[in-house]
Amino acid sequence: MTTVGFLDVAATARWIAQRGPEAVIGRLIDALADDLARWEELDKRPRIATHSRDGVIELMPTADDATYGFKFVNGHPSNPARGFQTVTAFGVLADVHNGYPTFLAEMTLLTALRTAATSALAARHLARQDSRTLALIGCGSQSEFQALGMRAALGVTHLRAWDTDPAARAKLARNARALGFEVHEATSGDDAVTGADIITTCTADKANATVLTLEMVTELAHPGVHVNAIGGDCPGKTELDPRILHAADVVVEYEPQTRIEGEIQQTPDLAVTELWEIVTGRRPGRRETVRAPQGAGESFERGVGERSPLDATTGRTQVTVFDSVGFAVEDWTVLRLVRDDVPAELLAHLDLIAEPADPKDLFSLVRDAGGADADAVRHSLDRLMGLEGRTRPHARESAIA
Structure with a gap:
């Protein structure tokens, strides 16, 4: 009897805890880079989305010539108010040669890992290498993972956190301090981005919102800021002032999908670069290489309106944006990494494959x-x-x- 290995939520949490979440994200950053390097070999398509007034349910498939994978995932912004998770997911791998499923896993936790790793991989190429202060606008389920990803990729040490929900903000501060971060609980979005080197926007409201304006980016954040926009992920859901997009170098995962779901749905004619092109060296990432004169965490406790002066000699004014909506290749990567790494004792085994002695006698x-x-x-x-x-x-x- 052929069985399929199954990793449930409790086992996934144990695997992450045993390996260390930051270490897992670090390994996943490298695995993503490897898979993006063979981007042109992979089967790719925009996810299949079913929208309702309550949210969206999506199927996200991809494959190479040996392994097929998909993720089933929902996004329901009003769920927490009803006692449910905003996002839940599971994923499957299958053998391309016979179509048999080979691995099944929960993907709510794994999605958080892969989103953080993708953000961190983009920041490795797009953010200033001396970036130490991360502003988080939105302190929900993804925020701790984002902080760990930016520390793994760049050595971020300081967080400036803002959320309209005080409980979410306090939760992030409590967890992040236990992880070794210095945390400033901001009083507004403006306060959060003041002196920031990287700004991550991750809000759940399914609306064309503007949680980050051009003035916040150019007048409050450090020069050369990198914007990691991950909350806009479906039609009619955005977070950025479109003027930011016109003023920045914009990078996306898979343009046909991001045109529908991402921030660039607001700017249909804007030229963008796909992340794989930067990872493989086909296109440039951040063009500025001179380190900033300030030290790690400088300006962390500055008040709104204070910022370091522009450095005219280096032209340190390039703003970069990673317009991330989440793409199936990222899920395929994390599923394969987990399948190959998880200890046997954490796996259950499911009888999912009907195998009669005579393949033609299913009855x-x-x-x-x-x-x-x-x-x-x-x-x-x-x-x-x-x-x-x-x-x-x-x-x-x-x-x-």
Whole structure:
């Protein structure tokens, strides 16, 4: 009997805890870079999305010539108010050569890991290498993972956190301090981005919102700021002032999908670069290489309106934006990494593949599953229907066969 390895939520959490979440994200950054390097070999397509007034349910498939994978995921912004998670997911890998599923895993936690790793990989190429202060606008389920990803990629040490929900902000501050970050609980979005080197926007409201303006980027953040926009991920859901996009170098995962779902749905004619092109060196990432004069965390406690002066000699004014909506290749990467790394004792095994002795005799599984219990059920039905003792030629023939 062929069984399929299954990693449930509790086992996934144990695997992450055993390996260390920051270490896992660091490994995943490198795995993503490897897969993006062979981008042109992969089967790619925009995800299949079913939208409703409550949210969206999506199927995200991709494959190479050996392994197929997909993720089932939802996004329902109003769920927390009803006692449910905003996002839940599971994923499957299958063997391309026979179509058999080979691995099944929860992907709510794994999606958080891969989103953070993708953000961190982009920041490695797009943010200033001396970036130490991360502004988080939105302190929900993704925020701790984002902080760990930026520390793994760039050595970020300071967080400036803002959320309209005080409980979410306090939760992030509590968890992040335990992880070793210096945390400033901001009083507004303006306060959060003041002195920031990287700004991550990750809000859940399914609307064309503007949580980050051009003035916040150019007048409050450090020069050469990198914007990691990950909350806009479906039609009609955005977070950035479109003027930011026109003023920045914009990078996306997969342009056909991002045109529909990302920030660039607001700017249909804007030229963009796909992340794989930068990872492989086909296109440039951040063009500025001179380190900033300030030290790690400088300006961390500055008040709104204070910022370091522009450095006219280096032209340190390039703004970069990673317009990330999440793409299936990222899920495929994390599923394969987990499948190859998770200890056997954390896996359950599911009988998902029907394998009769004769591949053409599928009905034999039903016939052979009956046994004595099936006979008892048949006799009970006969009594109820008044057929007990009568001849049942088909039943007799089946028993003989």
